[in-house]
Amino acid sequence: MAAPPCTLEGMSDPTSGSNVPSSGLLGLLPRLPGSYDGPQTPETAPYALVGVGEGTLAAHLLQALALPSLTRTGTQFVLSSPDAGAAATDYADLAEVAGATARRISTGGRPDEIDVLVPGGPLSTYHFAQAVAYASGHAEEAQAADAALTDLAARCSPNIEENNPARDLAWSLWGRTPLLLAASDADALPHAWQQLLARTGKTLAVPLLGDILPLASGAFDARHEQGDAKVALILGDTDPALLLAREILDSRIDEIIHVPAPNGAQGYPAALALWYFGAWVAAYLAERYGAEPADPVVLARAQAGLSGEGGSEATGDLRLSAPRDDLRRTRVEEDLPGWEGDGDDDDSDDDVDGFEDPDDREED
Amino acid sequence: MAAPPCTLEGMSDPTSGSNVPSSGLLGLLPRLPGSYDGPQTPETAPYALVGVGEGTLAAHLLQALALPSLTRTGTQFVLSSPDAGAAATDYADLAEVAGATARRISTGGRPDEIDVLVPGGPLSTYHFAQAVAYASGHAEEAQAADAALTDLAARCSPNIEENNPARDLAWSLWGRTPLLLAASDADALPHAWQQLLARTGKTLAVPLLGDILPLASGAFDARHEQGDAKVALILGDTDPALLLAREILDSRIDEIIHVPAPNGAQGYPAALALWYFGAWVAAYLAERYGAEPADPVVLARAQAGLSGEGGSEATGDLRLSAPRDDLRRTRVEEDLPGWEGDGDDDDSDDDVDGFEDPDDREED
Structure with missing residues (x-):
């Protein structure tokens, strides 16, 4: 909310790993069911939930658990991505001031502002949702969801030609x-x-x-x-x-x-x-349609612009960035140097799971 | 929620008054600002708010007041219309069982299930919203809203030809x-x-x-x-x-x-x-587009079908129906016979404010 407006011009190049080739997403989807391996222990009740940025949709999908938006006691879950980091911080601060414990689940950002790091990209919704389902004491529903996804994967995979x-x-x-x-x-x-x-x-x-x-x-x-x-x-x-x-x-x-x-x-x-x-x-x-089922370059640029990428370790502004569309998950512990990238502006190879970099697709 | 599925076939004719002619809505809009004349006294705090049927949009527009969906103490506002009466009753019962006082605001239905009756139709949103703003202690915001609407009416009325x-x-x-x-x-x-x-x-x-x-x-x-x-x-x-x-x-x-x-x-x-x-x-x-800015006949039929119209006084199933698109508002007091129509299947003349009946427009 407090982030300044910014434009697409002058943004740093997106990480090449954000452009997963066609075989990529269709290859990742079958392996998604059961791939959540984050914390499964319930946090302190009662619970409340807000989502911003890439966490917006997951928070909405969790409506079936009937969690309120904000709580003054227990645990406030805040789902977010670096492009909406300021809003996430506002919600977390609000909850802490009110007396709740904020539990931040994000695809990236400053390590001291993340409790659970989940993979970014279009499949982040799964990891966000399962993280909250487990942490709010709905392990049975989380397992039922994984079972339903496993069943769907068997019927929808590319090798199923008929029906x-x-x-x-x-x-x-x-x-x-x-x-x-x-x-x-x-x-x-x-x-x-x-x-x-x-x-x-x-x-x-x-x-x-x-x-x-x-x-x-x-x-x-x-x-x-x-x-x-x-x-x-x-x-x-x-x-x-x-x-x-x-x-x-x-x-x-x-x-x-x-x-x-x-x-x-x-x-x-x-x-x-x-x-x-x-x-x-x-x-x-x-x-x-003959199109890649991958994020367009302009999206990565826009998200990077909003996230204020480019913090440096020297100023203590270290930032995490989960591998996008990767199925691995990294639990962040503040006393462990467990993050996998520091968000510096180097052009490190962010290939996920060994896929080749596609050529950057230019926007028309 | 518990209402049985029903079809468009075999429904009673809509009341002719639901088809306001072109001059009708454009004539009603300038007189809307300040026309809410319902209760202005705050109910017991804290407040919560849900809306169903024609009350859905008003409940959403009130998001700026940051009311939660459900409360166990204080006052639970339930905005509804007869076509969503079953869902409204469920929410009200839930709140009462939990310990809150349900305050039902509706465009019609059984008198023992309505606390405030507001006019139905596309402008009901205004009356629903102002009723909740006042009843939740936001009189200042309600008055500011009326002032903003009054200003807009002066700039948007049909007699303003330029700009x-x-x-x-x-x-x-x-x-x-x-x-x-x-x-x-x-x-x-x-x-x-x-x-x-x-x-x-x-x-x-x-x-x-x-x-x-x-x-x-x-x-x-x-x-x-x-x-x-x-x-x-x-x-x-x-x-x-x-x-x-x-x-x-x-x-x-x-x-x-x-x-x-x-x-x-x-x-x-x-x-x-x-x-x-x-x-x-x-x-x-x-x-x-050369179309009437009025509700199509098929909408009135569908809403009537869902509302289970046709209750009779003999069975104690008396139903209220606020005049649609009328700007008058009727406060329902259960000890007063204050309602204006009983929902029987007669073809009474429901013209509002003296407008002529338009010919029923047939759906293609």
């Missing part, structure tokens, strides 16, 4: 604009899929927010052709309002597809499983 | 798809404008949710032509991430327009003023 639900859905979305709907208590799902389809699938999708009936009945009235090449995805459980909205949309847009949680999962495991399925769909959609 | 900011913005949106952006602590604003532009302006708009940088940098990569005929509206205050997103979007879409809160308003008054400005823009946009 691969993720690839099939990606092909249904190809050349169309997805509309994203969910029940009112699951508004994290349209948020999740908009992020995934844009960041990884390179596609603009339209979440339909709030009271669904006025939206569905009005949005296509002025220009009926706006319903062309639109496909609605109903994510997760339906409710009576959603079923009526489906009926209203039926005559207005191309197609409506229900995407339920796999195997009747409920609550947090269902939310994380639907996020994971969305990641698969987005990766296949990018591939279908 | 009418609402009409000018509506013309900028004509024939294009709006993208809606706001700072991360003001995500109610894209929600509000999507609702207004669809329900009243008959136009699909695209809120960009959560962490804005991955969205803005990825969403137009697969099909660059998806940026054509798109105009981004930055609603309210900017922050560093939003300014960077603006820079990224600049080369990808047609135009970016900043819509700040009027006269440097902040917090809740700014949010309500931006909602009100959006209502003006949406009404002019509908007019520009």
